[in-house]
Amino acid sequence: MDFKGSDTLPGPRCEDALPSSAAAAVKIVVVGGFGVGKTTLVGSVSEIRPLTTEETMTRAGVGVDDVAGVERKTETTVAMDFGRISIDERLVLYLFGTPGQERFWFLWNGLFDGALGAVVLVDTRRLEVSFDVIGRLEDRGVPFVVAVNTFPGAPRYPVEELRTALDLPDYVPLVECDARDRSSSRDVLMALMRYLHSLTVTPEPQ
Amino acid sequence: MSGPAQDWEENSPERLYVITGGRSGTSEQDALDLVTLVVSRSEPQPGAQPEHTAIVRMCHYPLSVAEISAYLRLPASAVTVLLADLLADGRVEARAPIPAASLPDAELLEAVMHGLQRL
Ligand SMILES: Nc1nc2c(ncn2[C@@H]2O[C@H](COP(=O)(O)OP(=O)(O)O)[C@@H](O)[C@H]2O)c(=O)[nH]1
Ligand SMILES: [Mg+2]
Numbered sequence: 001m002d003f004k005g006s007d008t009l010p011g012p013r014c015e016d017a018l019p020s021s022a023a024a025a026v027k028i029v030v031v032g033g034f035g036v037g038k039t040t041l042v043g044s045v046s047e048i049r050p051l052t053t054e055e056t057m058t059r060a061g062v063g064v065d066d067v068a069g070v071e072r073k074t075e076t077t078v079a080m081d082f083g084r085i086s087i088d089e090r091l092v093l094y095l096f097g098t099p100g101q102e103r104f105w106f107l108w109n110g111l112f113d114g115a116l117g118a119v120v121l122v123d124t125r126r127l128e129v130s131f132d133v134i135g136r137l138e139d140r141g142v143p144f145v146v147a148v149n150t151f152p153g154a155p156r157y158p159v160e161e162l163r164t165a166l167d168l169p170d171y172v173p174l175v176e177c178d179a180r181d182r183s184s185s186r187d188v189l190m191a192l193m194r195y196l197h198s199l200t201v202t203p204e205p206q
Numbered sequence: 207m208s209g210p211a212q213d214w215e216e217n218s219p220e221r222l223y224v225i226t227g228g229r230s231g232t233s234e235q236d237a238l239d240l241v242t243l244v245v246s247r248s249e250p251q252p253g254a255q256p257e258h259t260a261i262v263r264m265c266h267y268p269l270s271v272a273e274i275s276a277y278l279r280l281p282a283s284a285v286t287v288l289l290a291d292l293l294a295d296g297r298v299e300a301r302a303p304i305p306a307a308s309l310p311d312a313e314l315l316e317a318v319m320h321g322l323q324r325l
Contacts (some may be wrong), residue, residue, distance in 0.1 A: 010260050020245070021244055024302065025242070026303060026304050027302070051277075054217065055281050056217060058303075059292030084273075086320065087320070092268075092270075093318060094241045114304075116318070117310075193322065
């Protein structure tokens with residue numbers, strides 16, 4: 001068999017195999033604009049090197065040469081990086097990084113179905129993307145926390161100022177992180193889990 | 207042996223059409239999530255489509271649909287079509303994800319927190 005000209009069969013390296021006992025998985029979605037550090041965050045907590053899954057979207061081109069009356073189709077391929085954390089012998093957690101811009105929302109249907117919740121990753125130099133993402137998650141009823149990935153030279157705001165700027169309700173956790181750091185990224189996931197746990201006791205105010 | 211689609215532009219609509227036989231959106235396929243775990247139940251069938259063979263081989267240990275998609279470099283939507291065939295033939299089994307209905311249950315969340323703390 002010849003897959004992309006490589007001599008090796010496609011599949012995980014031996015050390016990346018899950019135990020046969022792995023019975024079920026759960027997922028968390030990390031969402032944010034390009035370059036905000038999604039892949040970095042996923043990679044720093046993942047037990048496997050982050051992998052990429054692609055989805056293609058076909059849609060009618062808008063405003064392009066339809067002189068001949070032929071509807072032009074454009075193909076958009078969107079890559080999602082993901083990683084994996086084995087929770088115990090039976091349970092596996094997957095983390096997906098997905099772009100936040102509206103034109104990629106077509107990916108969200110399958111992705112958010114059954115997801116535990118989401119991390120909205122924010123770069124203070126570009127808050128705009130976060131507004132749309134937060135609104136969209138609220139509309140879908142997906143619980144989320146917001147993590148500010150601190151880049152050198154990026155403006156630093158007091159957390160409460162950011163909360164106001166993002167128009168974020170009080171009950172939604174807002175944390176700072178360094179996506180390159182394993183424990184910092186782990187803490188973001190912990191913040192999400194604690195928040196989700198609190199919701200099992202006190203449902204989110206509507 | 208060479209795959210029928212190897213010379214084609216990677217993931218061109220034509221290549222995907224050939225691999226999936228132009229099928230999409232079946233109900234078996236819809237039941238497969240990105241994190242459904244797939245495990246082989248048998249050896250690959252001699253003469254099977256290369257993509258089917260590859261899936262059966264790589265799923266000796268459990269692998270998610272997303273991982274299969276990554277290793278085969280095929281969109282998840284094409285992978286689920288192939289998996290529906292293999293499931294129908296009993297060549298693989300699918301282990302459904304834990305549905306987080308509207309709210310995941312506290313015990314599940316505690317298990318995840320436990321696992322994360324060990325990182
Ligand atoms: N200084 C700094 N750089 C970061 C941090 N997180 C990510 N980067 C860098 O920012 C770039 C984009 O990150 P990436 O994870 O690919 O972003 P993505 O597009 O959201 O997946 C990469 O070059 C990273 O090394 C961070 O916390 N601090
Ligand atoms: Mg990325």
